Amino acid sequence: KMTTDNHLRHVESLPVFPSGAGNIPRLNAVILGEALASEENDYVFPSDDFSRNAHVSSPSQYLEMYKRSVEDPAGFWSEIASEFYWEKKWGDKVCSENLDVGKGAVNIEWFKGGITNICYNCLDRNVEIGNGDKVALYWEGNDLGSDDSLTYSQLLEKVCQLANYLKDVGVKKGDAVIIYLPMLMELPIAMLACARIGAIHSVVFAGFSSESLAQRIVDCKPKVVLTCNAVKRGAKVIGLKDIVDAGLAESTKNGVSVDVCLTYENQTALKRENTKWTQGRDIWWQDVVPKYPSTCDVEWVDAEDPLFLLYTSGSTGKPKGVLHTTGGYMVYTATTFKYAFDYKPSDIYWCTADCGWITGHSYVTYGPLLNGASCIVFEGAPTYPDASRCWDIVDKYKVSIFYTAPTLVRSLMREGTQHVTRYSRKSLRVLGSVGEPINPSAWRWFFNVVGDSRCPISDTWWQTETGGFMITPLPGAWAQKPGSATYPFFGVQPVIVDEKGNELEGECSGYLCVKHSWPSAFRTLFGDHERYETTYFKPFPGYYFTGDGCSRDKDGYYWLTGRVDDVINVSGHRIGTAEVESALVSHPQCAEAAVVGVEHEVKGQGIYAFVTLVEGVPYSEDLRKSLVMAVRTQIGAFATPDKIHWAPGLPKTRSGKIMRRILRKIASRQLDELGDISTLAEPAVVDQLIALADK
């Protein structure tokens, strides 16, 4: 039994609902709107009706469950885990952990010894309990009118056929498989097929360039790559197979070759006759997979066997292979999905994230399917053919839970409310936000306009590393404050520390850490446990360090303030500034580069690059374009720098360290806040930079 910690005191301060609270949000949000003086005291209450029917209906019910979850995590989580199918129950120890580098290797295990399979729990189990004819996936294509769907039974058959194919070409338990697919139903099918046979999937977002893809292939050495020939995004056709071809050629040069490239023919985008082909390696999905039997025995795995690898950005150039295992991830994603969205079997759920990111793993594929939900997989761009596409989809499928990123909210907000109000949106019940802090004005627009002041917003704070929601509203349980992720989920013990690692009490700001493990915590960085420890556990010994800044207000609400390391969030996509820098300096005419994030009206953060050219090379518009191109080809279009700022020199300390603080101020034109620049090796570079700011 863990002891009751200080953090319990923070959740105990949850405000009690005043009677008749349900009438307050309309008044607050609509009548007072932006005029509300104090953001922090601006409670938005769920309606009485919503609360009454919610899984968790009141602060006290939450408190009771939360207390149990941290005082008796083993009991709390085993009870929930027992709702799933286990071929064999876990051993005596539900959780064993060491987060303290001083006490030896960092180690986290949940349900060790338990034998299960997440694909079985997503599909077979749902068919068995009577969900076989329920729609598992609705697919909405890029073009208006193109759609499809699969019931749980049909999805199971498709997954089994692919699983049989993968086994046949030699994929075994523990082998890696790279998936480079857009949002076709084949993407979740591919993930589930890997999980079924115990293979480790690594989905690479299909917006990454061939070089990024190659880097990941070289790191995890997959047996097979699954892709499609092309995809339509908006009015554009993107030749994914060409990118894969280049990626495979590049990885072969680096000593890793892949024997099988299974390619789905995405006919609306490109016909097979027009697809470049490597005989022997490339195989058309439709030619082989349907010939395989539609049942496939499950490979039973240990709860601690790896489920997937997902590469994410850190503060150095090399992406990190975040490794998640099976049992804890399964239990946690299912539970967070259920509570944070107050999921009910009649809900229709749409998460706009791509399965190439963690949100698509945990909350397009696994979390919803484990709950037997009907979810939408959307291939297209949310503003194509116009800014009302999302609401068209909401009405078409009667979406009741809509989960998206603040960047989309802000971009739609700019297009005007008429795109929204033309549609009914009556089906909506719960809204969700993820990826970056949601600014209060975007929050209000989302709440008032999209949700007609009726739908609570679950602003879910979490990370690739955490696997599932960490700090999130439970929509019926307590009042929200626009811009705050509110309170910790069951079992999560957030702490805010100062730079020395002292835990701060009450109202405070500092670095956000987490004490103790939770079931879906990542277990290592693939092939680099040392980097895992150094990045996440050494900065504040005994805690998991999130990389985020955070404050807690007098009511115990948590407010995420953004990254405190060299990672930036651009349109909810996580990008390491070091990755962009390394792409820039690979350009033959670039001598040095420093990249910082700068506030951006729609994207949240934009990419601002200071570039020093090789001696004697003149600035030019063409060079600027080719530098931007270098980033697009090395990382992907989503990492396109917003600004290249010519820099004759960079502000450095005498020991040669770039002073990013100063660069951030210059980038955001806060020139009167540069602070002390006398410690710079060459203070004059600052004036040079300012002079070139708009050149």
Ligand code: WTA
């Ligand atoms: C940021 C995405 C504020 C945060 C799930 C975190 C957020 C990083 C929120 C992880 C939120 C995510 N409020 N900030 N609701 N959600 N973030 O790994 O900086 O792509 O560290 O996972 O996104 O990004 P990642």
